[in-house]
Amino acid sequence: MKQSKTKYCLYIFLFTISINSFLYAQKNISAESKLKTEALSQINEGRFGEAIDLLNKYIAAKPSDPDGYNYRGICFENRGQYYNGVVDYRRAIAINPKHSEAVKNLKRIIDVWYAILKKKIRGHEREIAINPNAAINYLEIGKSYRNMEEWATAEEWYDKYLERDENASADEIIRYTDILAKTRHIKKGEIILKKWLQKYPEDWRLWSKYGYFTMWLGNYKNAENAFNSALKFKPFFQEALDGLDLATRKAYVTQIDPRRDEKEFPIDKYYRILRSNKNDTETRFKLVDELIAAERIEEAYQQLLILKVKNSSDPRFEERWNYVVKFKTETYLQRVAEYKKVWQQNAKDKIAVSKLAEYYQYLEEYDSAYQVLDAYFQTVPEEKDAKLRFQYANTIAWTKDFNRAIEVVDELLIDYPKNTNYQLLRAQLSVWSTQDIPLAKKYLNNVLRLRTDDFDAILAMSSLYLVEQNFDSAQAYLDFASKIDPNNSEVLLNQTNIEFQRMRVEEERRFAILEDGRKKVMSGDCEEAISYYEKYLAESQPNNLILKEFGDVLYCAKQYDKAIEAYDKAIEQGDTYDAYLQKGKVYYSSGDSLNAANIFRKLSSENPNEFEPRMYLGDSYVKLAEYDSADAVYDTLLTWDLDSTQTSLIQQRKDWIPPSGFTGILQSFPASIGFSPSISFYSDNLSFRIKKFGGRLDLGVNSLLTVGVSFFKTYITAAKSSLDSVVLNRMFSEHGIVFVGDNSFTTFKGWIFLRFSDYFSIGAGSGIINMQGFRRGNETEIYGRYERKSRYTFVASYLRSEGALILYSPYLIDLKINSQRLFANQLKFQGDYYINKLWKLSGYFQYINSTDGNEGNDFLFRIGRYVDDELIAGYEYYFSNFKYTGVNSPYYYSPSNFESHSAWAEYSIEKTDYSDISIGGKLGYIPLSQQTTLEGHIKVYYIYSESFQMTGELSYGNTYRITNSYRYFGGSISAYWSL
Numbered sequence: 001m002k003q004s005k006t007k008y009c010l011y012i013f014l015f016t017i018s019i020n021s022f023l024y025a026q027k028n029i030s031a032e033s034k035l036k037t038e039a040l041s042q043i044n045e046g047r048f049g050e051a052i053d054l055l056n057k058y059i060a061a062k063p064s065d066p067d068g069y070n071y072r073g074i075c076f077e078n079r080g081q082y083y084n085g086v087v088d089y090r091r092a093i094a095i096n097p098k099h100s101e102a103v104k105n106l107k108r109i110i111d112v113w114y115a116i117l118k119k120k121i122r123g124h125e126r127e128i129a130i131n132p133n134a135a136i137n138y139l140e141i142g143k144s145y146r147n148m149e150e151w152a153t154a155e156e157w158y159d160k161y162l163e164r165d166e167n168a169s170a171d172e173i174i175r176y177t178d179i180l181a182k183t184r185h186i187k188k189g190e191i192i193l194k195k196w197l198q199k200y201p202e203d204w205r206l207w208s209k210y211g212y213f214t215m216w217l218g219n220y221k222n223a224e225n226a227f228n229s230a231l232k233f234k235p236f237f238q239e240a241l242d243g244l245d246l247a248t249r250k251a252y253v254t255q256i257d258p259r260r261d262e263k264e265f266p267i268d269k270y271y272r273i274l275r276s277n278k279n280d281t282e283t284r285f286k287l288v289d290e291l292i293a294a295e296r297i298e299e300a301y302q303q304l305l306i307l308k309v310k311n312s313s314d315p316r317f318e319e320r321w322n323y324v325v326k327f328k329t330e331t332y333l334q335r336v337a338e339y340k341k342v343w344q345q346n347a348k349d350k351i352a353v354s355k356l357a358e359y360y361q362y363l364e365e366y367d368s369a370y371q372v373l374d375a376y377f378q379t380v381p382e383e384k385d386a387k388l389r390f391q392y393a394n395t396i397a398w399t400k401d402f403n404r405a406i407e408v409v410d411e412l413l414i415d416y417p418k419n420t421n422y423q424l425l426r427a428q429l430s431v432w433s434t435q436d437i438p439l440a441k442k443y444l445n446n447v448l449r450l451r452t453d454d455f456d457a458i459l460a461m462s463s464l465y466l467v468e469q470n471f472d473s474a475q476a477y478l479d480f481a482s483k484i485d486p487n488n489s490e491v492l493l494n495q496t497n498i499e500f501q502r503m504r505v506e507e508e509r510r511f512a513i514l515e516d517g518r519k520k521v522m523s524g525d526c527e528e529a530i531s532y533y534e535k536y537l538a539e540s541q542p543n544n545l546i547l548k549e550f551g552d553v554l555y556c557a558k559q560y561d562k563a564i565e566a567y568d569k570a571i572e573q574g575d576t577y578d579a580y581l582q583k584g585k586v587y588y589s590s591g592d593s594l595n596a597a598n599i600f601r602k603l604s605s606e607n608p609n610e611f612e613p614r615m616y617l618g619d620s621y622v623k624l625a626e627y628d629s630a631d632a633v634y635d636t637l638l639t640w641d642l643d644s645t646q647t648s649l650i651q652q653r654k655d656w657i658p659p660s661g662f663t664g665i666l667q668s669f670p671a672s673i674g675f676s677p678s679i680s681f682y683s684d685n686l687s688f689r690i691k692k693f694g695g696r697l698d699l700g701v702n703s704l705l706t707v708g709v710s711f712f713k714t715y716i717t718a719a720k721s722s723l724d725s726v727v728l729n730r731m732f733s734e735h736g737i738v739f740v741g742d743n744s745f746t747t748f749k750g751w752i753f754l755r756f757s758d759y760f761s762i763g764a765g766s767g768i769i770n771m772q773g774f775r776r777g778n779e780t781e782i783y784g785r786y787e788r789k790s791r792y793t794f795v796a797s798y799l800r801s802e803g804a805l806i807l808y809s810p811y812l813i814d815l816k817i818n819s820q821r822l823f824a825n826q827l828k829f830q831g832d833y834y835i836n837k838l839w840k841l842s843g844y845f846q847y848i849n850s851t852d853g854n855e856g857n858d859f860l861f862r863i864g865r866y867v868d869d870e871l872i873a874g875y876e877y878y879f880s881n882f883k884y885t886g887v888n889s890p891y892y893y894s895p896s897n898f899e900s901h902s903a904w905a906e907y908s909i910e911k912t913d914y915s916d917i918s919i920g921g922k923l924g925y926i927p928l929s930q931q932t933t934l935e936g937h938i939k940v941y942y943i944y945s946e947s948f949q950m951t952g953e954l955s956y957g958n959t960y961r962i963t964n965s966y967r968y969f970g971g972s973i974s975a976y977w978s979l
Helices: 002-044 048-061 066-078 082-095 100-130 135-147 151-164 170-183 186-199 204-216 220-233 238-247 266-276 281-293 297-311 315-345 350-362 366-379 386-398 402-415 420-433 437-450 455-467 471-484 489-522 526-539 544-556 560-572 577-589 593-606 611-623 627-638 644-656 661-668 725-735 803-807
Strands: 672-684 689-700 705-717 742-755 760-771 777-788 792-802 823-835 839-850 855-866 871-882 898-911 915-926 931-945 948-961 964-978
Touching: 002 048, 002 066, 048 066, 048 489, 066 082, 066 100, 082 100, 100 135, 135 151, 135 170, 151 170, 170 186, 170 204, 186 204, 204 220, 204 238, 220 238, 238 471, 266 281, 281 297, 281 315, 297 315, 297 489, 315 350, 350 366, 350 386, 366 386, 386 402, 386 420, 402 420, 420 437, 420 455, 437 455, 455 471, 455 489, 471 489, 489 526, 489 544, 526 544, 544 560, 544 577, 560 577, 577 593, 577 611, 593 611, 611 627, 611 644, 627 644, 672 705, 689 742, 705 760, 705 803, 742 777, 760 792, 792 803, 803 823, 803 839, 855 898, 871 915
Parallel strands: none
Antiparallel strands: 672 689, 672 964, 689 705, 705 742, 742 760, 760 777, 777 792, 792 823, 823 839, 839 855, 855 871, 871 898, 898 915, 915 931, 931 948, 948 964
């Protein structure tokens, strides 16, 4: 019966323990699950930064749970931080190789990331094809292959990079040597590190890497010196500390305890073992048992907290944990009751006050402990007991009232200024409250000078450097703390904080760049803002919103091609409507109405209820002269429920549509009026002078057709005394012409212009040219022009006119051949082509024939590179060749196989939306005559208003013709006034 009763009591005891264990486990599970659940909620809402913060805490609490790393990997992946995502997925798989979701996620992120990296590689390869000397492209390709873990290929590209950049940063050399370690090219890495240490002799990371490479080559003495050099610049640098242990063979030496024969108590023995091997779980369990047996319950509790990190599911842990917690609770509650009774009887009993507060603290009832101590010091404000005051300060700190705690500690330090325990607490309070940081650093240095392995001081110093955002020093001190107590929860929390703060500061730095760019945009300086956006995009993984925003900035700066590229990237990442709409606006603004119409038509179809794309579709139809289509779109919009502003916009656009059909043309004629006056002059050292003035009147029929008339008066003169008498005598003997050297021409032409688009137009003019004292002739001019601004321009033209006005010769002023004036035909093709906005190709080919049977051609080719936005310089080749030369063609310049080679340059003095002023010139060599050629000019373009603009040019040249020097000076000024 007694045995049965004992058995029954045992069952009740075990049941009670099980219930307590279950409830405690549920409490822990609930807290951890709450973090996990909240993180998943943030992920579902797309707030990945907040989710990462929560998952950092969850991983610190449950580092063995692969789900934490998997979910954090998902966050990193969605933020475009693919490297971090890959690392976390691999951590999850390392913990649980059968974690199917992590395996699937890892495969997906690698597929996506590697595709991006390969695309990046192709882009840089294209840049290399354009400019093979730009080192940055080789570096970026090497980094991409490194991220894909294609080590051998990465090494090849890094080699090419270093061939082109002798000033590579220490960071790149460290990455390069990591690759060399993977490819096992150890000797090569040692040579590279030795070379770059001469450039960066104070970089502790390079010294540490050099130590490992020399050690792997078997040179332990050099390795030891290298590690010591690293530690001289960066004490506590863990990588160097570990390397130094390996180099000096300390990692393999077992120290013999000289006191092994002395008697050693079990608790001391186990503490000693754990100091040398903090991961010895079995010894820690033995220490807990001994501490429980000695009723050192608080110490046992602290040891169990360490075991809890990795052994919470171990039955041995659960048994001891439940016992200690129960013992603590029961014993401490009993002690609280005892001392509370004494305290209530005598509130000034210091021992009762101190003990009651202490046991409240053991029970983690800090508010109660504070109330007891605060009541005492309110009653006995003159109390000088340092121990009690120190306890009071600690208790206040636990309640998070750091400023009050600082006041108490400062009073202690007045009385005991050299007490390092007080200095340590004061420094911790400063770090926790982020105030008086220099004072905190001073106190922590004092403590560490006397107690070099003080865990709390080292941890506080790590936190202090984290406050200062000195992450390398913070990490170095945390590594030192981790060596002392690697399982301490504060170490794990601080590690998470360092990683988070690093990431946050970097994000803030990049965001500050973006904000500076936005301020430039807000102030209207879009051009200046571009460099800030480019820097931000180069350092971050932008989302579609930022790419679209960058496109808006480029659009504002009128860099239309780059804006379209930015919108295309945004569209690739999923911003299909806003970016596509802005892309259509860019096409519209840049004059590409056809592409604009296609985009707005597509958007209107996909988003039938959106106002903007339909309005811009109508506007595009107007630019394309499809007025019926535009009117139909506007009529449709007017049937919608629009606000007053939108209705006014549409009605205004309808009013702007010109009437269609013949009746519409008559009603609206002229659709536009333009007048273009001009004056020009030319003179040379042969006394040949040309002065020309006049103008053209244009009347617009519609957006496609314009008609016009032009009238010009031209005076040409030359002095007989400055001309070749042999040629003048021949003119008289062969043609009976007495040279006068003074004539004038009157030209009147009708014009037709067709403007097919903003890029392509043609024009033709024909009329009469009257010459004083001669029969009148016909003049014809035709041209076609295709232009994409800042990309290319092509012009073809034909001119038939008086020979003196094409061949520019004084002898043609009075010349008649068989009673006929000499006429000439000129056919010319010219163009400009820009390559990546760095290079410019330009030139022309000109064919001329004349009624005397002569014919010839001129060819000019230029290539130039932009040194900066204002200056372009390059090479020019010129060639001219005619059928008749010398005595066969004495009356005008008709060279044979003439060529020259020149260096040319143009500089933009001022370029705004309203003006463009530039100067330019060339200096060259003529091989045939072994003479030089020189030319200089200045050009001015000015827009006074939308309806009035002016252009002007002056030029001077000095060249060599056959056997004589030839100099000329010319200029022109013209204007265009439209109504």
